[in-house]
Amino acid sequence: MSFDPAQALRLAHDTLDIEAAAVLGLKRRLGDDFARAVALVLGITGRVVVMGMGKSGHVGRKIAATLASTGTPAFFVHPAEASHGDLGMIQPRDAVLAVSNSGEVDELTVLLPLVKRLGVPLLAMTGHPQSTLARHADVVLDSGVEKEACPLNLAPTASTTAQLALGDALAVALLDARGFRAEDFARSHPGGALGRRLLTRVSDIMRSGDAVPRVLPGADFSHLMREMTRKGLGASAIADADGRVLGIFTDGDLRRLVETGRDLRALTAREVMHAAPRTIAADALAAEAAEVMEKHRITVLLATGADGRLTGALNSNDLMRAKVI
Structure with missing residues (x-):
C-alpha cells in the first residue's frame, strides 16, 4: 500500500465538490412536497417517529435529535427492532418519517402496511421517488443525488449528506412555523452554553x-x-x-x-x-x-x-x- 498526498488532497476536493453539488441539487427540486411535509408534521399532535437502516439510520437519529431540540417532539426507532415489538411505540397521533436512499430496504418495507393500518401519516425521504417506500408514503421528499462521492460510487456519502441537509431544512422550517425562539432552544439545552446564557x-x-x-x-x-x-x-x-x-x-x-x-x-x-x-x-x-x-x-x-x-x-x-x- 502506497500513500500519495497529492491524490489524497484531490479526492478530498472532489468529495467536497460532489457533496456540495448534491445539496444544491436538493434546492432546485424543493417544491410543494416540502411544504406539504411541513404542514403534515404541524398537523399532528404526537411525535415524529424517525426510522432508517444502516447509514440512513445514523442520519435518522440525527434528524430526530435536531427536530426534538427545535420544538418538534421526535425520536428514532430502529426498523428491525420495530418488527419485534417496538412498533408499539408508534401511536395514532404520531407521524413516521422513513429515511432510505433506495426506498427498498426490507426492514422498512415490511413495516409499511402496518404503519398504514395504524392510520399514521407516512413521510418518506428517499433518493428514488418511484420506490416501494415512496409509493406507500403520504408525502415524498426527494433526496436523490447524481453520484456518491465514493470513487467506487458505492459507499453512502453524498446521499447521506443530502439526507442530513434535507432533515435540517425540515427542522428549520418547522422551527420557524412554530415561532420557536432562542429561549425555547435554551430550555431544551440547559446544560449548554446557550442555555446558561439565556x-x-x-x-x-x-x-x-x-x-x-x-x-x-x-x-x-x-x-x-x-x-x-x-x-x-x-x-x-x-x-x-x-x-x-x-x-x-x-x-x-x-x-x-x-x-x-x-x-x-x-x-x-x-x-x-x-x-x-x-x-x-x-x-x-x-x-x-x-x-x-x-x-x-x-x-x-x-x-x-x-x-x-x-x-x-x-x-x-x-x-x-x-x-x-
Whole structure:
C-alpha cells in the first residue's frame, strides 16, 4: 500500500465538490412536497417517529435529535427492532418519517402496511421517488443525488449528506412555523452554553443575605475594610438603613486612595465611596451582568430588587463559576 498526498488532497476536493453539488441539487427540486411535509408534521399532535437502516439510520437519529431540540417532539426507532415489538411505540397521533436512499430496504418495507393500518401519516425521504417506500408514503421528499462521492460510487456519502441537509431544512422550517425562539432552544439545552446564557438569572448566582458586604454611610474606614475582607467580594456596598444603595467602594478605589497619602483612619464610608454606582436588577439575565461589567470595565455589580433596595452582589468570578462567561 502506497500513500500519495497529492491524490489524497484531490479526492478530498472532489468529495467536497460532489457533496456540495448534491445539496444544491436538493434546492432546485424543493417544491410543494416540502411544504406539504411541513404542514403534515404541524398537523399532528404526537411525535415524529424517525426510522432508517444502516447509514440512513445514523442520519435518522440525527434528524430526530435536531427536530426534538427545535420544538418538534421526535425520536428514532430502529426498523428491525420495530418488527419485534417496538412498533408499539408508534401511536395514532404520531407521524413516521422513513429515511432510505433506495426506498427498498426490507426492514422498512415490511413495516409499511402496518404503519398504514395504524392510520399514521407516512413521510418518506428517499433518493428514488418511484420506490416501494415512496409509493406507500403520504408525502415524498426527494433526496436523490447524481453520484456518491465514493470513487467506487458505492459507499453512502453524498446521499447521506443530502439526507442530513434535507432533515435540517425540515427542522428549520418547522422551527420557524412554530415561532420557536432562542429561549425555547435554551430550555431544551440547559446544560449548554446557550442555555446558561439565556436561562441563568442574576438571582441564581449572586451573593445574598449576610454574604453581601455592606456598611452604613457613617461607618468608619476600618469597619469598611473589615467588611470587605470578611466577605471577600472585592468591594462593599454603602447603603442607608432602608437598604437603598448610595455607593460602592472597591479594591481599586482603595489602591487609588492609598496613593493620595490621606489619613484613611479619619475617613467615613460616605467620604470614600463611589456614589451612584451601576446596579443590575436581581431578575435580570446573568449574561446582562456580564455585558455591563465588560462595557464599563468593572468587576463587581450590586443587585437590586423591584423596590430598588440592595438584595445581592456578584463579581466576575461568580459569573465564571456559573459558566456564563
